[in-house]
Amino acid sequence: MKRAHQLVAWLAMVLVMLFAPAVRAEEQPDAPPDAPMMITGVELSPLPSGFVTTRVGDWLSVAYPKGMESRVSEITSIADEYKTELEGRFAQPILAHIELRLARDAEEMVELSPKNAPPFDYATAMAYGSLHLMVISNIEPRTKEGTNLEQTFRHELVHLALEDAVGSHRVPRWFNEGLAVNFSGENSLDRQTSLMNAELSGKVVPLSEAFNSTNSVDVAYAESADFVRFLLRDEDRGRFASLISRTRDGQAFDGSLGDAYSSDMRRLEYQWREDLSHRFSVIQTITGGSALWVVAAGVLAIAWIKRRRKAKETLKRWEAEEAAAEARARAIATMPVTEETASSVVVRTVEVPRVEADGDWHTLH
16 A cells, blocks of 8 residues: 555656646656855866866866767757857856866766865765866766766756856855756656655745755755746746846845845745645645556556666666777787788778667768
8 A cells, every 4th residue: 555655646746747847857866966065265186197178169178088978978969059048047148167077986076076175975966166167977876877967967057057147146055956956957756756745744844944954855955946946937037037137236135036026035935835735735636546546657657667777778888888999999009010900900990970860870971
């Protein structure tokens, strides 16, 4: 019976997403994946041996270990377009220069981060606003699965973009994290579950208290993301731009929020809680005791398991590709240099361009 209730909750989360706009659904860890940090007077360590750097336009530099070019392309292929999108969201030029350091794993992530501000143990990525820096691990430290680099990059870039947009003036943590979740297109099933459970059990707390040590960090992030979603409704786009502009001009955040939305924080939270209560009360009515929803939720669970399995298979494929590339490089390096072998090396290294589509490779003509 307990398992059946859990499956019902899973289906309820999907229904929540129908009521609350979303862009993409991705599995996220329960603990926060990152944290924006402000530090000063720090110089970064030089890049380790074997790292290379590539650039996107004149604003983004990406440093990464050799052999990870295909992973880096997941970021560089969307970087310019996403920067333009964020500039439109904040209605101003931002992100003049950003450095991204991509680590193989959490241990190397520590080496690439500022010495006096290492990443948290659970963190897959960190944003350092004053340094215009983000550091991302290729492997999630807790699950040991491959990181969703595109989504993680989007999330971190929002943190850095927000700091640029408000001129380094202070904003609450709930706003910073909620904005990163919404602008990056995340929509976590785990997060929606936490929010639903908190609402139905009466454990939703004021945003000002969300990140207190006595409260669940899962609920804190879930509340932050949903309240910011509430502020970003289509009819309030102009109000959001006004909030950012007023904060950048030096007005305290609470005052900026009140003036931009013609209301104070207390009233806005009340309206959000009313909206939250309505959404989840509808879902509770729909899912109460229906065997049909249990069966449907079971199908959702199977799909989730398949996605996790696919992620692990993808990680193994990356490791195999990197190992093969290193083996080829070692073979060429140890090959006797003669006129015959030199010409053979040239022949082997000049390949016809190919592209991958739907899992198959095709030659370009």
